[in-house]
Amino acid sequence: MTINKKSTTFLSLNLFVLFLFLVSVLILKNANSQYDCNTIDCSNVPLNKNSIFDIFNYLVKFLPYFSLIFSMLVIFSGNKNKILNRQANIFGLALVSVISVYFLGMSINRFSPAYMDLINYIFGITTICLATLWLLSYLYNINNRLSISKYSIYDIWVISSFILIAVGIYISSTNVSEQCIGFPICENLSSLTIGGIFVLVHRVTTAIVAIISVIVLNRTWLYYRSSLRMLISTTSAFALFWGQILIGGLQVTRNYPIDLVGIHSIATALFIVTLLVSVFSSKFELRSEKAERMTVFNDKQRRLDFFRLNKPIIVLLLLVTTYAGMVVGGGKIPGFGLTFWTIIAGALAAGGASAVNQFIDREIDQTMQRTSKRPIPSGRLQPAEALALGIVEIIFSFFIYASFVNLVAALLAMLGMFYYVFVYSMWLKHATVQNIVIGGGAGAIPPLVGWAAVTGSLNVPSLFLFALVFLWTPPHFWALAIVRKNDYARANVPMLPVIKGEKNTRTQILIYTSQLVLLTLIMPFFKLGGSIFLISAIILGGWLLYTAWQVFTINGNKIAFKMYRYSSMYLVFIFLALSIDALI
Template identity: 50%
Template sequence: MKQKTLKQIYGSVVVLLLLAVYSGYVVRFLDPSEFCAPITKCVFVLGRPETWLPWIAAMHPSLAFVAGLLGISVGLWRLIRERSLSPIERWGLITGITTLLLQGLQTFWFGNKLRDYSDLTHLSLGLLALTAFTVAGLSVLPSFQVLSDARSSKRKYVRFLGMGLLWVTFLLLISGYAQGLDPYSPACGGWPFCSSGWAFSQWGWHILLHRLLSLLALGGVTGMLIITWRGYSQDIIVLPAATALAILFLGQVGLGGVMVNRGYRQDLVALHAFNIVALWLTLSVLVFRVWVRSPHSERQSIATVSWQTRLKAYFLLNKPVIVALLLVTTYTGMVLAAKGIPDARLTFWTLFGGALAAGGASAINQYIDREADKRMQRTAKRPIPAGIITPAQGLAYGIAACWVAFFMLAIMVNLLTALLALAGMIYYVGIYSLWLKPATPQNIVIGGGAGAIPPLVGWAAVANDLQVPALFLFAIIFLWTPPHFWALALVRRKDYARAGIPMLPVVLGEQTTRRQIFIYTLQLVALTLLMPLLNLTGHLFLLIALVLGGGLIYAAWRVLRMPGNRPAYQMYRMSSMYLALIFLALVVDVLV
């Protein structure tokens, strides 16, 4: 079996099991009566489409069944036909298949009467299966066979610390799930300390144990973070995983406190449950990684610089100029939603979280583009290709900033805002950077949606919904992105060609690019003028949009009619100013 196919199968099994665990959480925490077991109950549940819970209940056993079938199939195939299973892969397959079979037998015998300790056993088996199949899949990846430059002493500490954390986190997860069985109990109702004395209910001891285990895990996670940043600076798996683990854990603690103090709101309960599974999976990857030995290592020479220079390098990873422009669009969304000056506290947390989200995504993007950046004159002095920061450190910082932004927005603003920011980060990193940018000259067109999400974040922060004016803000940035970046691509076309990035001037030529810049500019200006006609803005914005739009069209016309790089570079600079000014015009139009 080809390695690519094997990776896809293992990846599918892990994703299916993740969805199975999450769907089980949703059903159990939101409406336990709808739990779809045995499977025959699903037929009757699906006959009541008035709520989405029955559909999730029906999915839960089906996802686990398909995951188990795929796991059994790949295990038998590799054992009978190839006989090439490594000890780790064999262990993962046997453990994963066994736990899923035990889960199936438990569901068959208990039916829809899974309660209390039997329910905890069901969850425990699901987590073990998830970990086992994850380890089996990772064991076939060459990148996970590469250990970093850590000394043996540090490697030993990280190994045993990671294994201890794995068991503590497992107990933490189970005790937290037990707390969910009686979430409204007066026992230990405050946070972080109990506010109701020691009159524990049936599950009160689980609640107390959960918080004590959280304290123990906090010490372990802190130690892991310190050791890995000191000894694993070049390991692109261990360092980012340990950093993500620390942020996920702190986010979990914060969510737990907010959940208790806000009366166990369903969205917070679900997010708390979902996050612990992400934490568990991250820890499983980290522990597996540090127990693998290999004589090979990916190394990069690091410049010896002062701590001030290194701190500045981390700041530059955020692409601060772009972040500032995105914050202008975010604030505009807030002003339009509030129809005035939004609350100062809400504004601070929204803009702070938005800056971290955009900066973190930019850092991950620079990690992905590190080899291409070395070949481009414009980007060769960025922190990672310049050797000031290792790729692992850049990736770890980016992941940390993204997760901090998500938790900050979810706790201090609202869940919709956090999910929109997360969608923007995934769009930029996954869809644009990993998929579109190296694959098609239309990368900027489709990828422009990532930069268009910040005004939606601003609107959702105030209104906790999305309406038509917010979609117009999204469309403005979506249409602005291609002419802005194509103008830069005209100036730097040799750079992009040398780096192997299929930008439009490199693939279809300069003249086609110039025409497309002019066409998109006309569409952009027309869209801004449409907003006053639909009574979405006032006459002041119409006047400003006419002036700014006329100037931008003239700059695009010069790019179309005049050869050379100078008009294109002027278009690039002017389009940046145009976006900032057109959004500021929207703010002024609302306030005056």
Template identity: 40%
Template sequence: MGQPLVGQISTLAVHQILVGTAIALLALVLLIGAHLRVATPLLIGLAAVFAVEIPIGALNASGAPPAAISTLHFGVAGIAWALLVQILLLTRTAPSEAAAAPGAVRDVLRDYFRVTKPAIMLLLLTTTLGAMLIAGAGWPPLSLILLTLLGGAFASGGASAMNCYIDRDIDVVMSRTRKRPIPTGRLTGDQVFMFALLLSALAVVVLALFVNPLAALLALAGNLFYVLIYTRWLKRSTPQNIVIGGAAGAFPPLVGWAAVTGSLNLTAVLLFAIIYYWTPPHFWSLALLKARDYQRAGVPMLPVTHGDAHTRRMILLYALQLVAITLLLVPAGYVGSIYLVAAIVLGGVFLNYAARMYVEGTSRLAWRLFKYSNYYLAALLLAMVVDRALTR
């Protein structure tokens, strides 16, 4: 049955969890300090000290390090904490407009959190976790799960924040997005740009140091594809933006799979394909409801360029391909009858919504399909996990 999901955690695992938490704390402190424009030399110093501390800490936690390494580890850590305390004190007393406003820090953090698009992040992390839980012969270590999800959260948040930066001119025009932090002026484009770079860098650091290089490389590839290929190029140039750009959202299960196995196989590719073919029906059903918004912003989404009827037909076509691909996991030999029944039932409901929307073409059905597609993906992954857990 493999190792239990929750059991004894090694010293190295505890160290990795603490370092991951420290990285998140570092990002938070750098973010607050930079936004309040205080203690810039200290912020730079803290970032530099922490960059030195990571490899030293890794050496210290592996095996029996020399006494000099342990001493250096604690010394550098002490410097980092001293800088951290000093920065926190300065941010509490700095005479800045942001600091003077009641609840300013809380509001700033809320806005930075918003540009990470937490709903999308949650969905992507769900696919990462699902892939991790079915990839190995047993349950992966809890520390590996937490660190992979932390790195995945940084990657997703960084990509989404960069999307907000690049699309800031579009977001001002669209009613769905005009209340985001950049269009409203609560954050500047430069602030969000630097935040996006910070999160993306943290994602690579966490995954490369504490998971494995392949997981880090896949996360970086997914981010670059989403930012450069989809957001920067395809979104504004072709109605096939979602079809091609959907590949970016299919990288998280590959990251999860690679985190556990250190490699990719046919099942991982099928998981990628499931997300890839799920993406067009999901986003096109929303685009049907927001077609005027996209038209006003000059974004060539399929309903804008080819009309509602063609879009509904394409949704049905991709839904059929999606359901067919979900069933391929069974002959691939990685899941069994429990998953098969769930995939047939869930896919049947998906196809029913898509077929009814194709025939009736109502906004109500478009919205119901959009909402159901979220539940569908989560339920499908849950069925995979349950099937694997009962048949291992």
């Protein structure tokens, strides 16, 4: 039996829509929103945290109708037996129908406010029950067709997760979370109410599902290393689940702040989608007959390869700019806790983006001498392993930023990842000779993340740090591109030396270096840096400008590689000078 694409699309879309709806209800309820945005006109609502989530809740009300129409088209088109069995058809159609009726009532304000708690509770439990029955009937049908006599660990994982979510919806809909004082074990065990028992059951179930998730993750990495869909979905679901545990615990200790409530709910939706893809893929993806012997626990080379996927030298350089942004933004040395979590999350975000980049570039890396010995092109790691590592690092990075730093820093870090992976790696790198110039914005975001980590916002002075790295990027990488010109030509990457020639590239290096030095000299006039920074900018700028002049006047790769190395040192020293000046 082969997996049916209509079936997969049907399940993924509708379950994602379902939990988007539950997300909006839970966010709105737990946030105790102050503004009403149930009408078409939301223009008079001030844009604070509460109203933004109100608008989000309003917008997603339109989605169930698309889900209902799509579901009916899929269910009643073609051969039903190739899509879903009859029971799954019934449960699936009932599910999207309940969703549609509920949100139709929400949209036209037909539900009495006095009964909203009860309505939300009934809706939550009903949809979870229907979704669980739908899932079980489909799994049972698949197992029968594949002659599987019992449910697998993946089936147990998804069923226990659905039970966990059902209990969680009951707790959120009935406001019983405060009846269990303390975390993780209720301190008032001797006087627990029924609601408190549900809270305790939810936490115990969470622990059980956590253990199952570890077993599933280990099994997947042992038997499905070459399966992209299986490895990515399982690893992502694992990361999202453990991130939810972190956010859920912090919600209790911090009195349910709106940002954590929203993150927890959205993560639930994403967790369910990845979980379902994982369990369905386990039925159809080919697995290895024997478990892989080499793991990160017993193979030093694998540990080293996973470490190299993160491009540690580049990560270290980005962390220097991140920490400098923290010092300059706060005007003092930041606290140890804030520094620790910002650096850890920053390293995971940058390392994860680098791993995803190596997955994207795996084919051109084989043709380039500089990159041919990387873990993927050399065959030491499977492409799916690199992508899975990158995704899980990015997910953990976001949860750490959101939990221990702030949401602004978390969103900026994700913006930098998105910029680097999708805008630069997947598009600009192969589309234009100006790839490095435009793509330089991705590497310029870390100092903004550092600034936002200590201030919670951005302002005009912080943009000078962005501009500094943005102008530094082209001469740094063009110098390397001169040295590796033949590599880029073989890989059909339109780098400036390949398309415009070395002479034009050397000229552009000198121009951008001059602009960079000029920027550092005017920064003190905008109250960013004082006399120490200005003197350092003159000395370091003169040093770098002289090297750029040598690149312009002297042919050969030796001086170009010298520019590449010197520009790296320049970035470290200029941010160091800026940090020292901010502390004096």
